[in-house]
Amino acid sequence: MPIEKLGSEALREQLEALPQWTLRDDKLHRELRFADFVEAFGFMSRVALLAERADHHPEWSNVYNRVSIDLTTHDAGGISMRDIEFAAAINRLLD
Ligand SMILES: C[C@H](O)[C@H](O)[C@H]1CNC2=NC(N)=NC(=O)C2=N1
Numbered sequence: 001m002p003i004e005k006l007g008s009e010a011l012r013e014q015l016e017a018l019p020q021w022t023l024r025d026d027k028l029h030r031e032l033r034f035a036d037f038v039e040a041f042g043f044m045s046r047v048a049l050l051a052e053r054a055d056h057h058p059e060w061s062n063v064y065n066r067v068s069i070d071l072t073t074h075d076a077g078g079i080s081m082r083d084i085e086f087a088a089a090i091n092r093l094l095d
Contacts, residue, residue, distance in 0.1 A: 002076075021071075054089075059071070
């Protein structure tokens, strides 16, 4: 079954449950700051395992203790429920 891009109304609804995430360039965006590089990279390692399990991968960058994450579904040409679920799973790692 093809993965569908969310329409703007459905997307707005889903974003209500993800207040830590914003829309930037048609992607789900979140920036994080950790105590140091080891903490940031440890977090990225945990996200990498989630990404491999879901076969859904982040666009991200890391500078020392900062991590910037963008989520989109290339296969759908926009944000899909895969990104919503991924964002929620990342939030749970940070609880
Ligand atoms: C072939 C493979 O399943 C696809 O390329 C997957 C891999 N990871 C992916 N990750 C993301 N974020 N979007 C995708 O469309 C995507 N597609």
